[in-house]
Amino acid sequence: MNNSWLKEAVKKIEADFNRSSDTHLFKISIPQLKNIDLYFKDESAHPTGSLKHRLARSLFLYALCNGYLNEKTTVIESSSGSTAVSEAYFAKMLGLKFIAVMPENTSKEKIAKIEFYGGYCHLVKNSTEVSNEAIKLAKNKNSYFMNQFLYAEKATDWRGNNNIAEAIFAQMKNERFSIPKWIVIGAGTGGTSATIGRYIRYKSLDTQVCVVDPEHSVFYDFYHNKVPADFETNFSSKIEGIGRPRVEKSFIKEIIDQMLKIPDSASIAAMHYLADFLDYKRGPSTGTNFCGVIEIIKQMQKKKEEGSIVTLLCDSGERYTNTYYNFNWLEKNNFFIKDYYNNIDNFFKKLK
CATH class of the missing domain: 3.40.50.1100 (Rossmann fold)
Structure with missing residues (x-):
């Protein structure tokens, strides 16, 4: 590190x-x-225009402080849109590659916003497939699955901050x-x-x-x-x-x-x-x-x-x-x- x-x-x-x-x-x-x-x-x-900005900030800090990210890591997330927009923002801030695994029916406006922040949208047919697809992509070398659905309640300091x-x-x-x-x-x-x-x-x-x-x-x-x-x-x-x-x-x-x-x-x-x-x-x-x-x-x-x-x-x-x-x-x-x-x-x- x-x-x-x-x-x-x-x-x-x-x-x-x-x-x-x-x-x-x-x-x-x-x-x-x-x-x-x-x-x-x-x-x-x-x-980044949504509640998910708070979550994305917490997830990035959680991953950084746990040693899961380095300057060459590709960050991967499964998302219907807003979390991916916010994570793309933070990935760009840190100079990291970002891939959002999303349902293909996600609004074009959200896809455009992710791409505006330099992220890539990997679209799947059904939202039930996004997590498994993200796990599959994260098996590539130096990739990390942010996994909002697992870490959301762990990453945020619920006592304050x-x-x-x-x-x-x-x-x-x-x-x-x-x-x-x-x-x-x-x-x-x-x-x-x-x-x-x-x-x-x-x-x-x-x-x-x-x-x-x-x-x-x-x-x-x-x-x-x-x-x-x-x-x-x-x-x-x-x-x-x-x-x-x-x-x-x-x-x-x-x-x-x-x-x-x-x-x-x-x-x-x-x-x-x-x-x-x-x-x-x-x-x-x-x-x-x-x-x-x-x-x-x-x-x-x-x-x-x-x-x-x-x-x-x-x-x-x-x-x-x-x-x-x-x-x-x-x-x-x-x-x-x-x-x-x-x-x-x-x-x-x-x-x-």
């Missing part, structure tokens, strides 16, 4: 972090919700309900929910974690003990960034308080609603989060509870111009969002 290269690599990543202020926490004004405050943490503001959980609670410090009643998030690797859930327990906070899961993902059924830990399906999630065909090692169900299964068309309807009425044009996983928030609001109202809810704006909607924001594409792929959109609109109109 070239110690001078390693020191410089870590220094570059830390310098990049120091140049970036934390992402903004928006308070959403809904006058009808007198005793419930809603907040969006905008993770699309990271340099400005992780997403610490950032949320610091930003909420002066709010009316400073300790959130709920944090609503999706699961791709499970790393974010693991970080937030562990931090809550570490700090003895009275916050609950709700994880939302799309169709064709096994996390929901695993959480409810309907499938074993080694279960795997041949179906893949149609909501980019979240949902998995198998239970990943980074998914820790014991620190989750509630899981909700969200129909894909409902997720897409919610992302359109956010774009139309709140001027937040974000991706489909943000729509899934928003559907979960609505369900939590309903539960709190039924119990006459008060408090705050925090969720994430995961990535920019610009990555989905030709897919989820294209009505011809939606119809072609059997996503019918009109009724779900109207249901969301009616819910907010009838709030008292």
Whole structure:
């Protein structure tokens, strides 16, 4: 190991972090919700445009400090897009070759972004194949499989070090309900929910974690003990960034308080609603989060509870111009969002 290269690599990543202020926490004004405050943490503001920027930074530091990378290593990752974009950014920063193994239906915008950062996209027919293909490629000499689905919950320091959980609670410090009643998030690797859930327990906070899961993902059924830990399906999630065909090692169900299964068309309807009425044009996983928030609001109202809810704006909607924001594409792929959109609109109109 070239110690001078390693020191410089870590220094570059830390310098990049120091140049970036934390992402903004928006308070959403809904006058009808007198005793419930809603907040969006905008993770699309990271340099690579998504929540996965945090994960990629942690994965690179983890690999560097474990001695897995050197100046000649080719970094390989299996990803539906956003993690690969962020890892390509850091690989370019360190002068390393990067290969993203991705489903062939990944949005062209994400592929273009990976290539912009100098990465190469190795496309496979189905998302269930990406991990095995990445493992195969990593057998080449001086190659390393970053393996976000294995290392996500290990690479992030869940006790602090400005992780997403610490950032949320610091930003909420002066709010009316400073300790959130709920944090609503999706699961791709499970790393974010693991970080937030562990931090809550570490700090003895009275916050609950709700994880939302799309169709064709096994996390929901695993959480409810309907499938074993080694279960795997041949179906893949149609909501980019979240949902998995198998239970990943980074998914820790014991620190989750509630899981909700969200129909894909409902997720897409919610992302359109956010774009139309709140001027937040974000991706489909943000729509899934928003559907979960609505369900939590309903539960709190039924119990006459008060408090705050925090969720994430995961990535920019610009990555989905030709897919989820294209009505011809939606119809072609059997996503019918009109009724779900109207249901969301009616819910907010009838709030008292």
